[in-house]
Amino acid sequence: MPQAPFSLPYKHPFIPDKNYKKSVAYFSMEFAVDQALKIYSGGLGFLAGSHMRSVYALKQNLIGIGMLWKNGYYDQGRKADGSMQPEFHEKIYHYLQDTGIRYQIPILGKQVWVAAYYLPPDTFQSAPLFLLTTDTDGNDTSTRAISYSLYDADVTMKVAQCMVLGIGGARLLEELKYEPQVYHFNEAHAVSAVFYLYKKLGKVADVKKKVVFTTHTPEEAGNEKHNMQFLEGLGFFSGLSLDVVRKISGNTGDVFNHSLAALTLSRKANGVSKLHGEVSRSMWKAYPKIAPIDHITNAQNNTYWVDKTLEKARLTKDVETISSRKKELKTVLFKTVADQCGKLFDPDVLTIVWARRFAAYKRPDMLVWDIERLKKILSNTDQPVQIIWAGKPYPKDDGAINTFNHLFYLSHHYNNMAVLTGYELALSKLLKDGSDVWLNTPVVTREASGTSGMTAAMNASLNLSTYDGWICEFAKDGENSFILPVAEGNDINKTDCDNLLDKLENEVIPTYYENHKKWQEMVLNSMNDVSEEFNSDRMAREYYEKLY
Template identity: 75%
Template structure:
């Protein structure tokens, strides 16, 4: 549904896209026999702008991409009883150093306004439109491959968004066994909202099952009642599946283990593309264990980030001051504003003269998620009180890179077990930023507390939010700040260890190889 391959191609929202983009870049570097199928979102996700009072304002604007090649190839799919044209554009590998990619749009001749709008916005709020988008990706994508005369040995559905394509393939290959031979599936989240369910008759009325009779759909997916679980259906139709970290693999097996006839669920830990994300000077210094150059370069990179802070917020940050960054998708379980829950303690942290700190927040809430938007805006209003607190808009690939380069500590505090993997901390670590994190997702495979990262102790029973908040403050006050200011050599050694550890396993060449060998 989303691929983040370059700042210029705005067809992604967050981590899922960043991950898929890194996968495409590594597939290209490794010369793998792989292509990507994506959606060409006319308005992208949204442009994150500001209202008069600096609160967040989502804006939707048409995007034009002159570097895409028109394949002149179209297929028609039936959505809610009417034909909808799907048109394919091609992203050549040498444009952004990716595997070959085909991008699908319904904004094409022969479609009425409603049909054209299906491919306008990533993750439409309207249920029928969102399902239609999934049908364009799934049925449209698999049908488009036939029209392009490309016959894959394996179809990899990255999340259940493309599930409708399985029913088109069932029609093509005639049996569930033949379909299973060709289908693999990645589940990316234990979150309820990320594992979609719809009424089976609603899906049938839209044409989601690509002409497969409802009785057959029930038989091959094992759904007896009228609630159709997309992820469960994918797990029953695929020959193999994977979670996206060791911990998430365990959570996924536990989560789905009570259901019969599901495929085996392995894990392939997420990773990011070093060639795209890592600053060359930092990387060269890492390979030479040159901590002095790393720290000198870090100061230069902080100054670059602080130009954006000054431009957006009118604040002059100091490159000598410890800078903590929280930047990712705004979602409730990620607890963006945790440090501000205790105002008195937050104020004490922000006004500490012995150990000064600067904190930056950035990220995009879903544009209809008022809870997440209110959290974002609450931080904006609070930042008016502090010259060392900034909330940035426009969190896309370019700003993400600046923040990774310019942070000293990368804050990540989701509720434990609810972050399937998380990947932003990987690219921060590649760029000499230390992870300051709860013990969840990929961190469990990476972190050695006090050696390559600072880890919040796992909360016991009771008020987990309060425990995590108290433990985070304690960690910052007694470990992070004193190490940075009083023991700079220890800090530098931690940074070098972190950089070496993240590069040893969390590069996407390893991930793409594991997908190729373990899953495909």
């Protein structure tokens, strides 16, 4: 069917609920609203996708502004020996609507054309999304490539991507003749927009009236920084002098801290868990002119993620149906294990899953650090265990790719160990459905929130985790989850590894096999405790109440 022509000025397609009338433009580098739209890399996108789905359910007056990545993040392919390799394939989305909007923004001394595409809300039951691309007529090869791959490894290209989102997003709103009351930056990627707004509005106070900011980074070193002259040469500051930039952004000297600028030019900011809010306030306390930092704990959309049979059984406290449905869901997941790895897993066997972005601080390989102890666990035929890993490393992070491939090669020695590729929304859903235990091993205080364990808990999987991020607000050790004590001393890696293997040997495995009633109780507690507090409808409400 031909699409109706896109009409201007743009009008929000919802009649907003009376509680959510304030108009918001939500800027994010990635959105995971559906498996079919591959414009996300991991947690930030999963979070934004769930947020946009709750906007739709609650009829909030919010639009999303993001990027249309031609190659997505990357496709997790395999080499001839089965180890992973990043592949970059062009994606074409026939269901996106071409708005016909084309405009130019200055990047690197060139006038770069930006085209805007539209995802109508009913397509995937999300907020309306506008997606920007430079892969359009009028641009040369180098400027078309700005919107090819999410988080390009080339620093100039990555900053150019942030400028398309920030300045390009602000310009899009002008083209739409749509003036939101709030500009919400999900992370600092779009912070170039504040300088564009300052040039337009002329006063810091007027910029701050409009801008709010969500930080996801729990340590100072993790915040993006660049040389000011380098950014000025790219056109990042919309022609403002560096003296003005320094004066209004909280930055001094020649180093520009993107998060500091976002915090300084916002009226309100938030961390993404209670602990992260505390960490952020402590981290930024040396800067008195920044916005007050509250916290709004991340959450996931249970309408999208929850298996309907499991949810119905939760509501009726039917633990037997939860147990039997779980085995059915494990059988479905194990078809993927057989397909990718040639291994036949057993739905009656305790199945542990570690699956999320592969990054050093998340310590994906902690289980294999003491290989002798793990071998004993894997070879125990009385109380057998199956382990699955999945997740995408950053495509240029050789260390994380090597960790992934080390686990893959190691898995050849065990029939009950599998390493899967293609960790995107669809596989993530299968793994949440088919896991008994969701393993989470970040260095404590390094995980701002983490959300994968929420959707696992929604689907009757028990969290086995270090005490970090959202877990601190959810977990009751031995009642709804298994929690490692916070490691202290010189070698927290060894302590955490020892504690993890102790927990598995002494509590997790025996409870599953010897105390089925207690396991069922813990699962039901976990499902109940995650259901309301960590559903993104609560989060989306809080953004209106606390931030907007």
